[in-house]
Amino acid sequence: MExxxxxxxxxxxxxTSKIDSVDFENLKFGNVFTDHMMVCxxxxxxxxxxxxxPYGPIQLDPSAKVFHxxxxxFEGMKAFKxxxxxxxxxxxxxxxxxxxxxxxxxxxxxxxEATFLEGLELLVNLDRDWVKKGRGxxxxxxxxVIATENGVSASPSNSYKFFIICSxxxxxxxxxVRVVFAEEFSRAASGGVGYAKxxxxxxxxxxxxxxxxxxxxxxxxWTDADTHEFLEEAGxxxxxxxxxxxxxxxxxxxxxxxxxxxRSVIALAEENGITVEVRRVPVKEIVExxxxxxxxxxxxxxxxxxxxxxxxxxxxGKKFELPEPSKPYSEFFKSKLMDIQYxxxxxxxxWRHPVKA
Amino acid sequence: MExxxxxxxxxxxxxTSKIDSVDFENLKFGNVFTDHMMVCxxxxxxxxxxxxxPYGPIQLDPSAKVFHxxxxxFEGMKAFKxxxxxxxxxxxxxxxxxxxxxxxxxxxxxxxEATFLEGLELLVNLDRDWVKKGRGxxxxxxxxVIATENGVSASPSNSYKFFIICSxxxxxxxxxVRVVFAEEFSRAASGGVGYAKxxxxxxxxxxxxxxxxxxxxxxxxWTDADTHEFLEEAGxxxxxxxxxxxxxxxxxxxxxxxxxxxRSVIALAEENGITVEVRRVPVKEIVExxxxxxxxxxxxxxxxxxxxxxxxxxxxGKKFELPEPSKPYSEFFKSKLMDIQYxxxxxxxxWRHPVKA
Numbered sequence: 001m002e003x004x005x006x007x008x009x010x011x012x013x014x015x016t017s018k019i020d021s022v023d024f025e026n027l028k029f030g031n032v033f034t035d036h037m038m039v040c041x042x043x044x045x046x047x048x049x050x051x052x053x054p055y056g057p058i059q060l061d062p063s064a065k066v067f068h069x070x071x072x073x074f075e076g077m078k079a080f081k082x083x084x085x086x087x088x089x090x091x092x093x094x095x096x097x098x099x100x101x102x103x104x105x106x107x108x109x110x111x112x113e114a115t116f117l118e119g120l121e122l123l124v125n126l127d128r129d130w131v132k133k134g135r136g137x138x139x140x141x142x143x144x145v146i147a148t149e150n151g152v153s154a155s156p157s158n159s160y161k162f163f164i165i166c167s168x169x170x171x172x173x174x175x176x177v178r179v180v181f182a183e184e185f186s187r188a189a190s191g192g193v194g195y196a197k198x199x200x201x202x203x204x205x206x207x208x209x210x211x212x213x214x215x216x217x218x219x220x221x222w223t224d225a226d227t228h229e230f231l232e233e234a235g236x237x238x239x240x241x242x243x244x245x246x247x248x249x250x251x252x253x254x255x256x257x258x259x260x261x262x263r264s265v266i267a268l269a270e271e272n273g274i275t276v277e278v279r280r281v282p283v284k285e286i287v288e289x290x291x292x293x294x295x296x297x298x299x300x301x302x303x304x305x306x307x308x309x310x311x312x313x314x315x316x317g318k319k320f321e322l323p324e325p326s327k328p329y330s331e332f333f334k335s336k337l338m339d340i341q342y343x344x345x346x347x348x349x350x351w352r353h354p355v356k357a
Numbered sequence: 358m359e360x361x362x363x364x365x366x367x368x369x370x371x372x373t374s375k376i377d378s379v380d381f382e383n384l385k386f387g388n389v390f391t392d393h394m395m396v397c398x399x400x401x402x403x404x405x406x407x408x409x410x411p412y413g414p415i416q417l418d419p420s421a422k423v424f425h426x427x428x429x430x431f432e433g434m435k436a437f438k439x440x441x442x443x444x445x446x447x448x449x450x451x452x453x454x455x456x457x458x459x460x461x462x463x464x465x466x467x468x469x470e471a472t473f474l475e476g477l478e479l480l481v482n483l484d485r486d487w488v489k490k491g492r493g494x495x496x497x498x499x500x501x502v503i504a505t506e507n508g509v510s511a512s513p514s515n516s517y518k519f520f521i522i523c524s525x526x527x528x529x530x531x532x533x534v535r536v537v538f539a540e541e542f543s544r545a546a547s548g549g550v551g552y553a554k555x556x557x558x559x560x561x562x563x564x565x566x567x568x569x570x571x572x573x574x575x576x577x578x579w580t581d582a583d584t585h586e587f588l589e590e591a592g593x594x595x596x597x598x599x600x601x602x603x604x605x606x607x608x609x610x611x612x613x614x615x616x617x618x619x620r621s622v623i624a625l626a627e628e629n630g631i632t633v634e635v636r637r638v639p640v641k642e643i644v645e646x647x648x649x650x651x652x653x654x655x656x657x658x659x660x661x662x663x664x665x666x667x668x669x670x671x672x673x674g675k676k677f678e679l680p681e682p683s684k685p686y687s688e689f690f691k692s693k694l695m696d697i698q699y700x701x702x703x704x705x706x707x708w709r710h711p712v713k714a
Contacts, residue, residue: 029510030510031508061414062394062414063499066556069560069563071563072424106560151385151388152499165420165509185548187546189544189549192542193557203427203504203555204463204549206464206512207463225548225582226547
């Protein structure tokens with residue numbers, strides 16, 4: 001794959017902006033989109049000239065393969081504005097890299113990485129007024145690609161459409177989160193697509209999650225599909241368990257998403273002398289730690305929530321509540337991450353990426 | 358769920374037909390669509406008035422959930438025309454029933470079964486000139502439903518669009534088919550969505566299938582994701598193994614599609630005194646049977662191909678060719694099925710469903 005496309009990115013600006021119609025104090029996550037989007041078509045065996053143009057609907061034939069065969073993948077990333085109005089992306093190359101790993105697994109042509117980053121920066125800069133200052137405010141960025149060929153034979157599409165769309169986001173507060181450990185349903189098979197941000201991985205979780213909600217849980221922590229004995233991830237977040245003063249998190253495998261926030265937490269833990277054991281996490285161990293009062297925290301890590309503390313969990317019909325920790329790791333990591341994201345601290349790891357104005 | 362919607366189906370006929378532009382002697386599977394389609398929207402918590410209208414494109418927001426979360430399912434069924442110009446559906450209620458089972462697993466509202474069948478019959482009758490006479494000719498019917506709500510939060514959609522589209526099909530000949538037994542990749546997890554016709558199940562198979570094609574195989578026979586020791590299904594077909602004079606096929610579980618053609622083959626086998634053992638089929642047993650010359654046939658069953666004979670298979674880098682059987686079961690079942698589908702024989706099982714003219 002070439003790193004960049006030979007053509008330049010065509011920019012067509014929207015005639016008017018929707019920004020004045022948006023209530024930035026009352027945003028629902030992922031519901032409002034900025035004035036522009038990046039699009040690029042794959043036809044005749046190659047990616048064509050990309051463009052940035054006014055955000056708007058697309059027209060597809062009812063037989064387009066994305067509707068029938070779920071040949072689609074996405075990424076989630078964020079941009080932040082610092083006190084000097086500089087806009088920053090957080091580790092964008094990690095997401096671009098994973099976007100192409102997901103594409104490959106879904107038999108979708110990879111997108112040239114330099115053109116991806118160039119278009120992303122142009123787009124975010126064009127819509128920079130949508131990135132609001134203030135801790136918690138951000139621009140949620142959704143790159144995705146869909147199979148657009150017409151026809152209902154079950155084979156890879158010959159044509160695709162790449163998009164980047166952006167949605168202003170406020171501090172993510174999902175209420176008190178309790179989770180249930182999966183005992184029956186599964187998210188991913190070994191040898192499957194669990195490690196990819198494949199569209200179908202998400203729709204498949206909605207029904208079991210609805211059942212969990214009826215039991216009073218907001219999310220499911222998925223276990224391995226073979227035995228349901230090991231805790232893996234939460235579908236939109238990786239998961240950390242604090243037992244005593246050390247953290248446990250599952251190792252990456254082909255069922256688990258290799259989270260950028262997860263890796264950032266591990267790096268920050270190492271930097272700050274917090275032990276992280278990256279190893280299989282038995283359900284039994286966590287339940288026993290909870291019973292002994294040694295389970296201090298559970299938290300999820302992901303782009304949307306950054307760090308999401310979990311108040312309790314359910315397993316085999318029993319409900320466990322976690323104590324209120326005095327100095328929660330979840331707060332510590334969230335604060336450390338946000339300091340870097342909002343340019344409040346030195347960027348030792350080189351995670352901030354400036355968006356040129 | 359109500360069995361039928363309270364409203365009648367609105368029919369808007371196409372002003373002109375595309376039928377004269379179609380070369381019915383050279384159809385590529387699933388590539389040409391008839392003049393009309395059935396559509397129905399789910400909004401405000403219920404299915405609205407369905408309609409049959411000219412086949413044409415649809416417009417969606419780039420944030421529509423189907424693009425991001427693969428919340429979409431489908432069915433595949435066929436209509437046949439007999440020598441007296443009567444059009445018949447084959448076991449349509451089985452597909453409608455499975456459509457709703459798939460919907461439920463993907464957290465999609467189920468579609469009222471009587472309205473589904475009523476609309477299907479109206480649509481097929483309106484486009485009956487597209488159903489060509491002659492053994493092998495058929496109308497392939499693709500009902501599907503997609504999540505249409507705008508917004509990129511990972512939760513079930515509040516709105517959906519139901520479609521039935523139809524494509525004229527010729528006798529399915531896919532060339533000589535050789536398969537490879539999966540050793541590394543998997544199609545479905547226990548506790549997952551493998552038993553549903555979920556869109557994402559199909560896109561997830563494209564990459565491993567591409568790799569298999571590079572090795573000279575057209576399809577993969579998937580094995581259980583845990584051990585890869587048991588043969589399950591082929592992604593678009595259920596699989597039968599003939600060892601000596603008996604047939605083996607895997608039992609239905611939550612990883613395997615409950616194929617209508619599979620059940621029809623089992624019923625026909627019973628009727629004709631052919632033993633079918635529905636049980637786990639170890640890879641080892643099939644390889645040993647092949648080595649001893651006892652493996653007489655492998656064939657797939659599915660709506661598109663009806664019965665698809667398989668010439669050979671690969672396992673652990675070794676290629677096995679099957680002998681040319683003198684009276685192949687695959688031919689026997691295909692012929693029996695087609696006799697019923699084209700109204701050439703008595704319909705003992707009640708599988709034919711007439712489309713009212």
